[in-house]
Amino acid sequence: MAGESIVARQLPVSLKDINTSAGTWTYTESSGQVTLDKTAADNTPIITFPLLIPRRNDQFGVRLKSIIIPYRNTTTNLDAEITASIVRNEYDAVVTGATGDIAVATVASTHDGSVTADANDRRMVITVTSPDWDYATEALCVYVAKITIDAAAGSVLRLGFPVVVYDELV
Secondary structure (H helix, E strand, O other): OOOOOEEEEEEEOOHHHOEEOOOOEEEEEEOOEEEEEEOOOOOOOEEEEEEOOOOOOOOOEEEEEEEEEEEEEEOOOOOOOOEEEEEEEEOOOOOOOOOOOOEEEEEOEEEOOOOOOOOOOEEEEEEEOOOOOEOOOOOOEEEEEEEEOOOOOOOEEEEOOOEEEEEEEO
């Protein structure tokens, strides 16, 4: 019977879905590892990407739990701690042929990014503080991750495929 099962899900985010506001970024493949690499420069890129959690009518709800982002910082420490957030954009207020506002709500979350440059692969995890069920499966909404990195002049960054962790109530 529907509505009685919680199914844990993981959904990778394509590197092509990642948007960056500053710096020179290139898609790189080496020995099967595909990454998005930023060349060394003193700038503060804002990185955003949609969390394309499937929302279907046969679901009773979804619950966003976390985002895992593989990354590496080499050469120079960052200038400041990484900041990260998740927002929910609700489009139901916008009607075709009429005006309306997109409702935006910040999802309470914490993260564990590092400023240290050590050439080791790391995993930053953005964790939703109080995961709650989103039952509005008919609503047109998109969750978006936003990460700000204050890179030093020598900071070389590498991002792997982010993974969205969520539950589905079916």
